[in-house]
Amino acid sequence: MKNVIICKSCGFENPYYEVICLNCHSFLRDRIFNIDLWKTVEQLIETPVKAFSRIIQSEHKNFISLIFIFAVFKLFISSIFISLALFKNEQALNLFSTRFLFFAGCVLSMLVVLSLLLLLILKASGIKARFKDLFALFTFSLMPYSFAAIILFPVELIIFGNYLFSVNPSPFIIKSFFAWVLVSLEVLLILWSAFLTVTGTFAQTKSIKFSLINSLIFNIIVYSSIYFYSVYLTL
Numbered sequence: 165m166k167n168v169i170i171c172k173s174c175g176f177e178n179p180y181y182e183v184i185c186l187n188c189h190s191f192l193r194d195r196i197f198n199i200d201l202w203k204t205v206e207q208l209i210e211t212p213v214k215a216f217s218r219i220i221q222s223e224h225k226n227f228i229s230l231i232f233i234f235a236v237f238k239l240f241i242s243s244i245f246i247s248l249a250l251f252k253n254e255q256a257l258n259l260f261s262t263r264f265l266f267f268a269g270c271v272l273s274m275l276v277v278l279s280l281l282l283l284l285i286l287k288a289s290g291i292k293a294r295f296k297d298l299f300a301l302f303t304f305s306l307m308p309y310s311f312a313a314i315i316l317f318p319v320e321l322i323i324f325g326n327y328l329f330s331v332n333p334s335p336f337i338i339k340s341f342f343a344w345v346l347v348s349l350e351v352l353l354i355l356w357s358a359f360l361t362v363t364g365t366f367a368q369t370k371s372i373k374f375s376l377i378n379s380l381i382f383n384i385i386v387y388s389s390i391y392f393y394s395v396y397l398t399l
Contacts, residue, residue, distance in 0.1 A: 167291055167370045169193065179292035180368070181221055196222045208307060212360055216301060216367035225300040232275075232303055234310035236268045239390055241317060243267065244329065246394035252331050253398045267393055274389060275302050278382060291369060301368060302382065305360040308353040316353070320346055358383050 168177040169192045176187035183195050199222045207215030219225070240263075247256040279298040286293045320328055323342050324335045336343045361379035366372060 167368060181292075181294060181297060183221075193221070198222060198224050198226050201227050204304075205307070208304070208360065212363040213367050216304070216360075216364040219300050219304055219364075220297045220368060222300075225296055228300055228303050231307055231310050232272070233268075234313040235303075235306035236271050237264070238309040238313035238317065239271065239306075239386070240264050240267045240393075241313075243390045243394040243397065246391060247397040248329060248331055249334075250394065251398045253394075254331055256394075256397045257329055263397070270389065270393070274385065275299060278302060278385070282378065286369065289369075293368060297368065301364040302361070305357055305364050305382075307360065308357040312350065312353050316346065316349060 167180045169180055169182060170177055171185040171188060171190055171192060173190040174185065174188040176185055178186055178192060182192055184190070185192055196218055199219060204215050204219065204227075207218070244256045247253040276299070279295055279302060282298050283293055283295055286298075320335075323339060323346075324330075327333065327335055327338050330338075334343075358379055361382050362372075362375045365375035365378045369375060
């Protein structure tokens, strides 16, 4: 794996995130101060590798907190759905705020640990990276869940109302067609998130094999965490 910016003036290989050549101090690229959210969303749909390249090279990783909060909220709701569907746990909504904060803390810790581990792996492979870039990579790959929290979840509430979190009858009995359509959209968002993890890692490493492995591991950890938390909700 090798991901560098070669200086046009002296040919020196610089880390991908650098703006000024470490050897001759020439400018390597345009400076990116902040992330343009709407432009980034558009690029994540059309050219995700380019979007993640700008995220990595941006000096300030703004909007991370916003994306994280909405994404974690959606993942937390998913853990409640799993607890209801698999364990018929009608108490899953109890202590909602407290459990959400605990879940958010767990996910944040998970992202920090995974970012640190990836940083160590990349350094061992000869790739210079920064913790904040890798943390941003993982966070922005969760953006589909933010969309689900902002758009899909309110639609589910409008369609099913209080029966959204009902076991008897379930939403699949009340309005089967809409339930399956919404589940299909949820699956597509999951696949999109996995794809973003691949493209984000590729933007950092330029290795498709490593990107696929990293995405697989990351998503297994994320969904395992959701499942085990759904089990915790039954305790």
